[in-house]
Amino acid sequence: MAGPTSGKRKARADDDVKRRMGGPIHQERHVKIICVGAGASGLLFAYKMQRHFENFDLTIYEKNQEVSGTWWENKYPGCACDVPSHNYTWSFEPKLDWSAVYAGSGEIFEYFNSFAHKYRLHKYVKTRHQVSASTWDEGDSRWHVTIKDLQSGTDIHDSCDILINASGILNNWRWPAIPGLHDYKGTLLHTANWDSSVQLEGKHVGLIGNGSSGIQVLPNIQPKVKHVTTFIREPTWVSPVQGLEQHVFTPQERRDFASKSGALTEYRKGIETGLNGQFGLFLKNSTVNNATHEYFVEQMKQKLNDDRLISKLIPDWSVGCRRLTPGVGYLESLTKPNVTTVYGEIEKITERGCVCDDGNEYPIDILICATGFDTTFKPRFPLIAGNGKNLQEEWAKEPRSYLGIAAADFLSHDHGDCGTGGSG
Numbered sequence: 001m002a003g004p005t006s007g008k009r010k011a012r013a014d015d016d017v018k019r020r021m022g023g024p025i026h027q028e029r030h031v032k033i034i035c036v037g038a039g040a041s042g043l044l045f046a047y048k049m050q051r052h053f054e055n056f057d058l059t060i061y062e063k064n065q066e067v068s069g070t071w072w073e074n075k076y077p078g079c080a081c082d083v084p085s086h087n088y089t090w091s092f093e094p095k096l097d098w099s100a101v102y103a104g105s106g107e108i109f110e111y112f113n114s115f116a117h118k119y120r121l122h123k124y125v126k127t128r129h130q131v132s133a134s135t136w137d138e139g140d141s142r143w144h145v146t147i148k149d150l151q152s153g154t155d156i157h158d159s160c161d162i163l164i165n166a167s168g169i170l171n172n173w174r175w176p177a178i179p180g181l182h183d184y185k186g187t188l189l190h191t192a193n194w195d196s197s198v199q200l201e202g203k204h205v206g207l208i209g210n211g212s213s214g215i216q217v218l219p220n221i222q223p224k225v226k227h228v229t230t231f232i233r234e235p236t237w238v239s240p241v242q243g244l245e246q247h248v249f250t251p252q253e254r255r256d257f258a259s260k261s262g263a264l265t266e267y268r269k270g271i272e273t274g275l276n277g278q279f280g281l282f283l284k285n286s287t288v289n290n291a292t293h294e295y296f297v298e299q300m301k302q303k304l305n306d307d308r309l310i311s312k313l314i315p316d317w318s319v320g321c322r323r324l325t326p327g328v329g330y331l332e333s334l335t336k337p338n339v340t341t342v343y344g345e346i347e348k349i350t351e352r353g354c355v356c357d358d359g360n361e362y363p364i365d366i367l368i369c370a371t372g373f374d375t376t377f378k379p380r381f382p383l384i385a386g387n388g389k390n391l392q393e394e395w396a397k398e399p400r401s402y403l404g405i406a407a408a409d410f411l412s413h414d415h416g417d418c419g420t421g422g423s424g
Contacts, residue, residue: 042069067127068116078220082325087275094268142160176369204225204227209369229354231346282320296319377399383410
């Protein structure tokens with residue numbers, strides 16, 4: 001005797017047959033798609049669907065009030081991409097007038113936002129809507145999704161044939177796990193949740209972290225503040241790849257990209273060829289790795305020009321073990337008279353500052369946490385398969401996917417960003 005699940009599946013199949021019989025032969029089956037996130041992945045997906053398919057219904061739920069994902073969220077001083085700007089675009093949608101080799105976050109936001117306007121992709125997007133749960137229903141072979149309307153605070157429900165998780169990994173920021181963090185009575189900031197109303201001028205600022213965000217923040221706040229105390233746990237390699245140093249494009253260079261046939265393509269291909277040619281850099285003790293190590297050490301020594309800084313900041317591990325960062329102006333900032341560098345662990349945070357493992361307390365007016373994101377691949381919301389498995393729990397053990405986009409047992413679900421996102 002057929003159960004309710006098989007009955008629902010048969011009814012759905014019958015409806016599908018009726019739709020097909022009512023149209024011309026080979027007509028595409030109508031497909032309802034929900035995409036989570038309107039950052040780069042979500043926008044590109046909408047563009048591709050619009051360009052290549054007709055019989056579909058797409059809704060993109062975006063938690064922010066604007067599209068562009070991490071490039072709308074991250075607005076801290078100095079925020080930029082550490083990939084050369086002209087290569088941080090879609091090949092079919094170049095931007096001729098990037099201001100510099102490494103463009104700032106505002107400029108990158110405008111690139112993606114303009115792309116969405118140009119191709120009228122906003123019609124698919126519901127902003128200020130955050131997906132909170134999703135469950136696969138074996139009966140009707142659909143995902144049932146719960147979404148919170150962040151303006152009204154109410155939950156709404158939707159369903160789809162295909163669920164795309166394009167929520168990204170560089171927007172789920174996290175506070176450092178340091179005792180007493182929220183006992184601090186001064187102004188507490190996180191780089192990924194920046195409050196632009198906070199005035200840094202004339203203040204003693206503490207900066208936790210020397211990853212990509214911390215390295216960008218320091219040289220941009222150092223000239224403005226009274227003093228910066230930067231807290232560093234580990235050394236890291238800071239140097240641009242040779243030939244890809246920061247450079248502000250002149251008006252003539254930008255005109256050449258726009259008017260000279262092949263100029264931009266040649267420039268982009270040159271960057272890609274150079275970067276791909278650096279693959280040996282990641283092979284320990286290879287000729288390229290050893291040469292790059294020597295180059296980076298020499299560059300860092302020249303910019304630091306201080307034995308104590310050199311001994312603490314230049315790693316003793318190989319170049320390529322962690323993500324590299326060009327670090328425009330960072331090393332030079334560490335040498336300024338209004339910058340104090342503290343090495344080691346922060347044991348606790350008090351009402352007025354940070355207590356470190358050197359036994360000292362460092363009082364500060366503003367504490368900036370450049371402590372990054374939760375870059376694990378597990379979804380931010382329960383994603384339940386037909387057999388009851390939750391992808392959050394499955395990938396908490398070990399993230400595994402097929403060809404980088406699909407997970408076993410999770411039908412009609414694509415995880416749109418299973419790439420490593422850079423080591424480190």
